[in-house]
Amino acid sequence: MKRTAMLLTAVLAFGALMWAQNALLINGAGATFPYPIYSKWFDVYHQKNGNIQFNYQSVGSGAGIKQMTEGTVDFGATDGPMNDEQLKAFQAKRGSGILHFPTVLGAVVPTYNVQGVSGALNLTPDALAGIFLGKITKWNDPAIAGPNQGVKLPAEDIVVVHRSDGSGTTYVWTDYLSKISDEWKSKVSKNTSVNWPVGLGGKGNEGVTGLVKQTPNSIGYVELIYAVQNKIPYGSVKNSSGNFIKADLASVSAAAAGAAKDMPDDFRVSITNAPGKTAYPICSFTWLLIPEKFQDPAKRDAIKGFLKWMLTDGQGYAEPLSYAQLPKEVVEKEKKAINKIQ
Amino acid sequence: MATANPTLPSAGPATGSRSFLSKLREGDEIARLITFLFATSVVLITILLVYELWINSALARQKFGLHFFVTQVWDPVLDEYGALPFIFGTLMTSSIALLIAVPLGIGASIFLAELAPARISDTLQFFIDLLAAVPSVIYGLLGVFIVVPLMRTVIFPALNKPFGYLPIFKGPSYGVGFFTAGIVLAIMVIPYIISVSREVLLSVPRDQREAALALGSTRWESTWKVVVPFAKTGIMGSIFLALARALGETMAVTMVIGNTPIISASLFSPGDTIASVIANQFTEATGDLYLQSLVALGLVLFLLTFILNGLARLLIVLTTQKGSEVTNR
Numbered sequence: 001m002k003r004t005a006m007l008l009t010a011v012l013a014f015g016a017l018m019w020a021q022n023a024l025l026i027n028g029a030g031a032t033f034p035y036p037i038y039s040k041w042f043d044v045y046h047q048k049n050g051n052i053q054f055n056y057q058s059v060g061s062g063a064g065i066k067q068m069t070e071g072t073v074d075f076g077a078t079d080g081p082m083n084d085e086q087l088k089a090f091q092a093k094r095g096s097g098i099l100h101f102p103t104v105l106g107a108v109v110p111t112y113n114v115q116g117v118s119g120a121l122n123l124t125p126d127a128l129a130g131i132f133l134g135k136i137t138k139w140n141d142p143a144i145a146g147p148n149q150g151v152k153l154p155a156e157d158i159v160v161v162h163r164s165d166g167s168g169t170t171y172v173w174t175d176y177l178s179k180i181s182d183e184w185k186s187k188v189s190k191n192t193s194v195n196w197p198v199g200l201g202g203k204g205n206e207g208v209t210g211l212v213k214q215t216p217n218s219i220g221y222v223e224l225i226y227a228v229q230n231k232i233p234y235g236s237v238k239n240s241s242g243n244f245i246k247a248d249l250a251s252v253s254a255a256a257a258g259a260a261k262d263m264p265d266d267f268r269v270s271i272t273n274a275p276g277k278t279a280y281p282i283c284s285f286t287w288l289l290i291p292e293k294f295q296d297p298a299k300r301d302a303i304k305g306f307l308k309w310m311l312t313d314g315q316g317y318a319e320p321l322s323y324a325q326l327p328k329e330v331v332e333k334e335k336k337a338i339n340k341i342q
Numbered sequence: 343m344a345t346a347n348p349t350l351p352s353a354g355p356a357t358g359s360r361s362f363l364s365k366l367r368e369g370d371e372i373a374r375l376i377t378f379l380f381a382t383s384v385v386l387i388t389i390l391l392v393y394e395l396w397i398n399s400a401l402a403r404q405k406f407g408l409h410f411f412v413t414q415v416w417d418p419v420l421d422e423y424g425a426l427p428f429i430f431g432t433l434m435t436s437s438i439a440l441l442i443a444v445p446l447g448i449g450a451s452i453f454l455a456e457l458a459p460a461r462i463s464d465t466l467q468f469f470i471d472l473l474a475a476v477p478s479v480i481y482g483l484l485g486v487f488i489v490v491p492l493m494r495t496v497i498f499p500a501l502n503k504p505f506g507y508l509p510i511f512k513g514p515s516y517g518v519g520f521f522t523a524g525i526v527l528a529i530m531v532i533p534y535i536i537s538v539s540r541e542v543l544l545s546v547p548r549d550q551r552e553a554a555l556a557l558g559s560t561r562w563e564s565t566w567k568v569v570v571p572f573a574k575t576g577i578m579g580s581i582f583l584a585l586a587r588a589l590g591e592t593m594a595v596t597m598v599i600g601n602t603p604i605i606s607a608s609l610f611s612p613g614d615t616i617a618s619v620i621a622n623q624f625t626e627a628t629g630d631l632y633l634q635s636l637v638a639l640g641l642v643l644f645l646l647t648f649i650l651n652g653l654a655r656l657l658i659v660l661t662t663q664k665g666s667e668v669t670n671r
Binding site: 059060062063065066086157159164165167190191192193195196202203210211214215 | 419
């Protein structure tokens with residue numbers, strides 16, 4: 001009896017504490033790729049505005065869009081913009097539109113394990129498409145050897161590694177391949193998971209990295225942040241201006257700047273193979289998905305406040321975590337778009 | 343109960359309601375009711391599960407029908423889905439696992455139950471129970487760091503060089519694939535087979551052994567010809583338990599199978615299983631048809647488990663009859 005009473009008191013005390021705190025809880029779900037920066041943002045923002053608490057679950061872009069459409073969360077997050085069908089489905093179910101807000105940028109890099117090669121390989125779009133289509137099967141193929149004069153490439157079979165789980169990383173990678181190869185576009189196309197012509201599947205960035213590390217003469221693709229943090233070697237990719245560019249924050253920002261001029265009003269834009277001399281060709285924005293209409297004005301104002309902060313002070317937290325900041329033009333455009341939220 | 347009633351002197355004159363009340367007071371009726379509810383809840387959960395799988399796969403069932411079972415394509419872009427490579431992979435990995443685990447597991451359980459001194463048997467049993475409690479992701483890591491490199495550098499060359507002309511040993515080997523997944527699964531299910539089989543063997547009545555020994559059989563003859571056949575049903579039960587775990591295992595398989603939906607006769611080919619593809623693709627499946635096809639795969643796995651369990655029970659019935667014939671003769 002005594003123990004039960006104590007337990008009851010504890011529960012009541014805890015409940016009272018939660019009641020007293022009375023924070024406005026805003027739920028979100030979606031992309032895993034920006035999770036480190038989002039959790040940092042939500043934490044810092046909560047410290048500054050104690051009455052607002054964000055709860056973000058990194059369940060994946062697809063699940064984020066699904067939960068948004070079903071109305072189980074207040075906002076979503078995705079690595080690939082919602083397509084027209086998904087927008088229609090949202091409109092039909094929730095009776096309002098949805099707004100995309102780019103938050104930061106990320107890139108996807110080719111990583112490999114080739115015997116006798118230690119430095120960065122130069123990879124052309126044709127070589128990457130050929131390898132992932134299964135048409136280029138040897139490492140010493142002229143398409144790979146051509147731009148890598150002086151590197152001794154083995155006459156071994158190429159082992160292709162891709163993601164086995166659906167992911168925004170795969171979306172960006174296949175979006176790029178679709179842009180630079182007509183054959184890829186017609187045969188495979190772009191999606192968070194596709195019907196791969198060749199290769200082994202690894203679960204998550206760590207699964208792909210593990211397979212590439214273990215399998216001699218293999219090539220795969222991972223997020224830039226993952227490659228940087230885990231010190232994984234990765235190659236340079238030839239961009240639309242014909243320069244071989246290694247992915248880093250500067251070259252990713254350059255790609256975003258190149259795309260910023262033609263930014264559409266709904267921010268749904270692909271910046272793979274972007275113009276610009278120093279632009280890295282395989283990168284993407286990541287977006288927050290915010291409904292146009294909120295039932296609860298308190299939640300609406302909280303989200304609007306957060307978006308404003310994210311676009312100004314919040315951007316400063318991006319680079320220490322290896323995310324590229326938004327270009328100024330995009331920030332200005334987004335600030336105007338915030339007013340659309342009702 | 344009916345036969346027990348007349349022996350109770352007070353039961354005769356008591357009316358129905360009073361006997362129910364008195365039973366209630368004794369707690370029998372309450373216990374019966376509660377345990378009945380618990381038992382039916384299991385059935386209800388199963389029914390609910392099948393119902394949910396059935397309802398949530400309606401789109402896929404309407405669109406693909408029975409073709410779902412024989413289609414080899416799995417293309418989220420074109421929205422075309424077929425289960426065949428995953429069914430193949432699930433059956434292939436589970437078969438390999440059982441082929442390895444059954445002889446090993448039963449052999450070990452015979453040693454532990456019949457031949458080993460009690461102290462050694464109990465100590466080993468402690469470690470086996472420990473193995474059964476290890477989470478599957480740990481077995482996956484074991485597979486990734488030990489079995490995969492070993493497969494690529496040792497086992498594959500050893501089998502491919504002399505027998506490479508046989509389709510089942512054809513290369514190339516990436517280390518990951520059906521065989522690797524089968525080995526990891528075998529390691530995972532062996533503790534189940536050993537634990538259950540040992541218990542069953544230990545519960546064989548002592549007089550069975552003594553009778554066999556008295557008739558002049560050796561220790562091994564009494565074990566193999568009397569004790570093991572006596573415990574056959576229970577041993578089969580341990581194998582089903584192992585099979586069920588092998589069919590449904592997700593994490594460890596995903597980590598070592600290569601996640602490629604292809605059908606190949608080669609043991610070294612990468613593949614994919616039903617449980618693994620669901621775990622991989624469910625969170626990012628956006629289209630309705632895509633999602634429902636994954637649920638339909640779940641339904642297929644349920645069906646597969648159901649059929650295999652049915653076949654296994656049939657096997658028990660058949661072999662037990664055969665066994666009793668032998669003992670009758």
